[in-house]
Amino acid sequence: MSLAAIAVDRTVLELKMYFRERESVFFSFLFPVLMLSLFAAVFGDSFRQGGSELSAAQFFLPGMIAGGVMLTSFQTLALSVSMERDDGTLKRLRSTPMPPVAYFLGKVGLVAATSLAQLALLLVVTRLVFDVSLPTEPSAWLTFLWVFLLGVGGGTVLGIAYSTVAGSARSAGAVVIGPLLVLQFISGVYFAYGDIPAWLQQVAALFPLKWVAQGMRSVFYPSAMQTQEVAGSWEHPLTALVLTLWLVAGLVLSARTFSWFKRGSV
Template sequence: MSTTTTRPATAPATAVRSNPVKLGLRQGGLEIRQFLRSRESVVFTMGFPVIMILIFAAIFSDEIAPGVSYTQYFITGMIATGLMTVSFQNLGIWIPIERDRGVLKRYRGTPMPKWVYFVGKIIMVIAIGIAETVILLAVSVALFDLELPATAQKWWTFGWVAVLGITACTLCGIAMSSLARTSRSGSAVITPVALILQFISGVFFVFTSLPGWMQQVAAIFPLKWMCQGLRSVFLPESFGATEPGGSFELGRVALVLGIWCVVGLVLCLGTFRWTTKRDG
């Protein structure tokens, strides 16, 4: 991560009485600019999924089912991983850095409403998530013949899976940020969790080829259901029969992701800290 000093990404105090929408958009713009200033974050968040697709496409060329190549299957998982990275992993690492440097403490001392800080983070996550997804889709269509959804219903499914998934991951990332005691420990806490979830959720391997106990563990967490929901969008309907439940189970996808949104919100409300323990 970048070692440059992070300045509070907050709107000036004179804008406290401004329109709430303007406050949120202003904060979101500041968060996006701060993210883009960190070359490490930009390269890892935006470039890593594309690099992984290129590597896996060069290694695996077999079909895992009639009309479904391994690359096409892997692409759906990387889209889900990209959304998780920009939300869960990015927030879980950067919020402890801001807390340790006193950014959050200074923010709490300003007259700005506290919700503005979180709205700014959400806007940043949405903006970067959309940009990353567009890049992944463009690369996949251009190089690997990925077929984009042909019906409005499939685009609708793509939309709600992405929205519920990124909401759950954002809330969980904010909640997990409180586990890191220092700025340096944020990456050590979050990155292993993200990597383990990727390995057991059907991102790098075909989900049904994993051990049964591993599938059951993965089914507890959002990433598995994000991947499954996206497979229903980009892979043939017939592929649903190969899923563990015999179909894409979109109703269950929505239910689990919705539950995680509620769980993440409860955890955020109960665990988020503006200061480190040494600050009191």
């Protein structure tokens, strides 16, 4: 079989395993949709921000997309790879004739499929259930595309690299979910970024989630609302630079730290 055919088969297998795990489906796939629906129901139809009036669904949509990107890429891979390393799955795969790159292509396929499916579900719910108007300008969707791709790409390689941090499958949940949850609260996912204390803004700005959320706000918010950002603009060039740097850093870290064997094994 060709490498492409093996990668496709591996992707299908990864998707089957993913959707068999109800906890993974809920906490990484359905969670942003449920949170968006909850916030929209709690805050109602009118939500004022910086002189502009938005529905709650429109206000929270960029943050939910950004959070979803990190859940389906970073969290999914950091957990699944660490567990597969701990239970010996990676060790067994390494001893098979399957090209090692096919394993990673399967993970990329998993992230791509779940991220796109989650995004489609979020947009459908937002448009049909909460009657939020989506952007019509091609430039807005072009911005959306590069922010989404850089966010998913960076989250994927960083998740693979971060999988080495967990010492065992038992500790993986706390090591992965805890820090990511904190980042969601300080990166403009659940709260207006400008309302977060300045020192926490500086911490959040060191990580990609803040920049994905800001990029998504530039797509789904009225252009006048960029004055409410800390810098007074959407900062597209800086967003692209930061996300690209994290993508490159994730690739380097993955290449240097990835191991097929758990710690202490031969």
